[in-house]
Amino acid sequence: MPYDDPDPTDPNMLVGVEIPGTAESTRDMAYVFAEEFARMGFNKTKLLRVFQTPFYAGAHRAYLELGDTEVEKIIDECLGIWGRKNSLAQSA
Amino acid sequence: MPKVWNWQLGRGMEYPYDAAFPKRQFAFVFNINRCIACQSCTMACKSTWTFNKGQEHMWWANVETKPYGGYPQFWDMKILKLLDEANPGGQVWNKSNGSTSSPQAGSAQFDGMTIFEAAKKKLTPESARVLGYLPEDHEWNSPNIYEDNPKGIKGKKYELDKEGTELPIHKTWFFYLARICNHCTYPACLAACPRKAIYKRPEDGIVLLDQEQCRGYRKCVEACPYKKTMYRGNTRISEKCIACYPRVEGTDPETKGKPMETRCMAACIGQIRMQGLVKMNTNGTWAEDRYNPLYYLVHVAKVALPLYPQLGTAPNGYYIPPRWVPRPYLHQMFGPGVDAAIERYMNPDRELLAVLQLFRRSNMIIVSYKFQEGPKIYEGTLRGKPVSIYNDTVIAYGKDGEELFRTTIDEPIHERPALHANSI
Numbered sequence: 001m002p003y004d005d006p007d008p009t010d011p012n013m014l015v016g017v018e019i020p021g022t023a024e025s026t027r028d029m030a031y032v033f034a035e036e037f038a039r040m041g042f043n044k045t046k047l048l049r050v051f052q053t054p055f056y057a058g059a060h061r062a063y064l065e066l067g068d069t070e071v072e073k074i075i076d077e078c079l080g081i082w083g084r085k086n087s088l089a090q091s092a
Numbered sequence: 093m094p095k096v097w098n099w100q101l102g103r104g105m106e107y108p109y110d111a112a113f114p115k116r117q118f119a120f121v122f123n124i125n126r127c128i129a130c131q132s133c134t135m136a137c138k139s140t141w142t143f144n145k146g147q148e149h150m151w152w153a154n155v156e157t158k159p160y161g162g163y164p165q166f167w168d169m170k171i172l173k174l175l176d177e178a179n180p181g182g183q184v185w186n187k188s189n190g191s192t193s194s195p196q197a198g199s200a201q202f203d204g205m206t207i208f209e210a211a212k213k214k215l216t217p218e219s220a221r222v223l224g225y226l227p228e229d230h231e232w233n234s235p236n237i238y239e240d241n242p243k244g245i246k247g248k249k250y251e252l253d254k255e256g257t258e259l260p261i262h263k264t265w266f267f268y269l270a271r272i273c274n275h276c277t278y279p280a281c282l283a284a285c286p287r288k289a290i291y292k293r294p295e296d297g298i299v300l301l302d303q304e305q306c307r308g309y310r311k312c313v314e315a316c317p318y319k320k321t322m323y324r325g326n327t328r329i330s331e332k333c334i335a336c337y338p339r340v341e342g343t344d345p346e347t348k349g350k351p352m353e354t355r356c357m358a359a360c361i362g363q364i365r366m367q368g369l370v371k372m373n374t375n376g377t378w379a380e381d382r383y384n385p386l387y388y389l390v391h392v393a394k395v396a397l398p399l400y401p402q403l404g405t406a407p408n409g410y411y412i413p414p415r416w417v418p419r420p421y422l423h424q425m426f427g428p429g430v431d432a433a434i435e436r437y438m439n440p441d442r443e444l445l446a447v448l449q450l451f452r453r454s455n456m457i458i459v460s461y462k463f464q465e466g467p468k469i470y471e472g473t474l475r476g477k478p479v480s481i482y483n484d485t486v487i488a489y490g491k492d493g494e495e496l497f498r499t500t501i502d503e504p505i506h507e508r509p510a511l512h513a514n515s516i
Contacts, residue, residue, distance in 0.1 A: 021265035021418055028416035029265065031475065036126045039448075040363060041505035056128050057157075061262065081470055081479055 027074075030062035034075050038082035047075045093208070096278060099377050100401040100427070102201035106208050107404075108221045108283045113376045117297035118275045118335050119408040120357065120367040121389050121396040123451065125415055125437070127364045129155045129268040134235055136359035137272075141334070146326035152333040153356040154235040155270045159421065160262065161239035163271075164231035167319040168400065171207070172424070174223055175402075178210035183402060185428045200428040206404020207280055207317055222284045222315035232322070267414040270364065272356060273320040273333035274399065274407030275299045277376055281332070284315030296369055297408065298335040306330055317403045340369070340457070342491075351457040351491055363452040368459070376406075383460040385447050385488075386410075393444045395433045397426040412437055439477070445501060446486040454488060454496045462487040469502055 030051070037047055050056050051063040051071050063071050093106040137153035154163045162168060175183055183204035205213070210223040231237075275292075279299045282290040289305035290312060292298070301312070301321065306329040312321040313330060321332040336354035338344035344352065352358075357365045368386045371379040381387045389396040389410070396410035413422050413430050415438060422430045436444065446463050466483035473479060487498040 021416070025265045025416045025418070032125050032415050033128075035474075040126075041503075050128070057262075058128065058266065058268070077474065080472060081474055081481060 026062050026065045029058060030066060030071060030074050031078070033059045033062070034071075034078040035082065038075070038078040043083070044075055044079060047079070048072070051075075093212075097376055098206075098278065098404060098406050100398050100406050101206070101404065105206050105278075105404055106212075107278050108208065111376055112292075112294075113277070113372045113374065114292065114294050114297035115372060116295065116369040117277070117372050117378075117408055118340060118367070119370050119386050119390075119410065120272075120365060121386055121410045121412065122270050123364045123412040123448070124267055124269065125364075125412060126362045127155065127268040127270055128362050129157065129236075130361055131155055131235075132359045132361050133270060133272075133356035133365070136355040137333075140336070140355045142331075146324045147331070149232040150322045150324070150331065151235040152320065152322075153270070153272045155268050156236045157239040157266050158269045158425075160266060161236045163235045163237065164227040164319050165233075165237045166231070167227070167317075168425075170225055171223075171317045171403065172400075174214070174225065175205060175207065175210055178214040178223060179205040185402075185423075187428060199432065202402050202427075204402060206402070207315070208278075208283065208404055222280045224280065224284070224315040224317060226310060226314045227319060265417055267417055269411075270356075271318065271320070271399075272354075272409065273299065273335070274318060274405070274409040275333075275335055276408060277406035278404065280315040280317055280403075280405050281312035281321045284311040285309075286311060290321075293337075296335075296337070296340060297372070298337050298340065299332070300334060300337070301330060301332050303327075303329055303331070317400065317405065318407070353455050353457055357452075358455040360452055366451050366458070368457045381460075383462065385450050385458055385461055388443075388447055388461075393436055393447070394429060395437045395444065397429050397433055400425060401427045442482055442484055445481075446484045449486055449499050449501060449503070450488055453499055456490050456496050458488040458496060459491055459493075460489045462489070466500065 033050060034047060037050060051059045054060050093108055094110045095104045096107045096111040098105045133153045134151060134155055138151065142150040142152060151163060156162050185200040186203045187200040207223040208221065211221055214223055275298055279290065279292060282292060282299060286309060287305050287307055289302045291300060291302065293300065308323060308328040308330060310323050310330060313323050321330050323330050339347055339352040339354060342349045342351050346352065351369065353367045357367045366385060368384065370384060370386050371381050373379045378387055378391060382392065395412050397413060398407050398410055411426060413426050413433055415434055419430060440448070442465070443463050447461065450458060450461060464485040464487070466485055468480060469483045470481040481501060483500050483502045485498055485500050488496040490496045
């Protein structure tokens with residue numbers, strides 16, 4: 001586990017060049033996660049949790065950038081197509 | 093140096109040994125669009141194969157945050173930089189030379205140098221066969237260095253950090269790249285080993301390292317561009333991913349004699365992974381096997397692409413590229429097929445949608461599938477584009493033609509009771 005952050009003055013440290021995404025790339029990312037997990041059968045509550053949990057950094061970044069309302073709109077749109085799945089609760 | 097055919101490059105290339113191909117080849121497809129970096133695969137592998145003393149730094153399976161993280165640190169940037177130094181400005185794909193005459197043909201020809209070809213120009217002595225580098229110890233420190241690993245307070249090891257964890261926040265795009273050994277058709281590790289301790293199994297193409305023959309020269313560690321062979325200090329020999337071969341060959345007791353997917357595949361909760369065996373032609377291309385799901389995804393739908401094909405090892409790991417990532421980065425990572433692959437994945441036809449349903453419905457290796465049309469169940473729009481969904485059925489078959497499972501596009505979801513929510 002690294003305890004030190006990368007040292008930018010270290011001549012052996014490669015420095016990446018940021019490739020900026022398009023204005024739409026965050027929205028695209030949000031759509032991808034919403035659609036993929038809706039396909040897997042996640043309902044609205046579970047999908048929202050993927051976006052709201054900071055440990056799912058990709059979805060969470062989209063959530064922070066786009067905001068609650070926009071993410072919910074994306075989720076609703078994806079669930080409109082994929083959200084008709086039947087949930088069967090198994091017995092213990 | 094002998095010349096071999098590399099279909100991923102669309103041309104022949106130099107390789108230190110004559111071409112020799114297995115009957116069937118271990119291969120896999122990872123759908124990056126679904127990966128949330130939960131690291132279940134990483135831990136499934138770790139807890140099975142690399143939990144012993146001396147293996148602490150070994151992560152045969154890992155998930156790294158691209159473009160920020162990497163294991164070992166900067167592995168891909170470093171080999172790409174070495175290649176660019178060997179062939180400045182020449183590492184390009186020539187789209188005008190691409191052929192679409194056969195399913196195996198790529199959309200372009202690679203005009204640059206592979207790690208085998210660049211070795212001649214860049215390396216001395218002559219015995220050096222593969223361009224590569226040996227990572228330093230600190231580069232192996234973490235499976236996703238500086239990325240999604242929480243870190244504690246500096247200087248306080250082995251203590252719980254009560255303040256919580258610290259995670260990096262990126263200001264721009266990123267995605268998660270899950271990696272294991274690619275069990276390459278032209279393995280660089282095998283080419284570089286002076287002891288001939290590394291071999292490719294004729295029955296399934298799995299690349300193994302004979303620990304009795306290995307003397308720990310680390311030529312394989314230096315040569316593998318994906319850095320998936322690793323040196324173990326306390327035994328002084330190298331080790332690598334063994335593709336969970338007892339499962340793949342059906343000798344693990346859990347398999348009950350049938351080919352089963354590896355531990356990292358089986359543990360994938362994001363359902364991004366599918367692994368199997370593909371039939372090979374005698375020239376090293378994949379034999380036509382239309383209803384093998386891997387053949388379909390790679391050669392028919394062409395949505396799954398090899399990782400850094402320009403390195404020249406003909407890796408057998410294929411990736412459905414992430415839809416939201418800037419194309420220049422994806423072109424570098426997956427080659428010239430990226431645009432078409434994303435277009436098809438974003439607008440899947442009925443068969444592709446059905447084949448995507450096969451991912452992780454079973455831990456057994458799917459040998460073939462059958463597609464059955466069903467009724468239309470939805471018509472509407474997604475992001476302004478018309479979408480029609482049909483409740484088609486896909487049936488998966490195993491080694492002896494037995495039905496493994498069948499599922500529909502609109503399949504029911506089974507939820508575990510709270511009492512057993514986390515039991516596997």
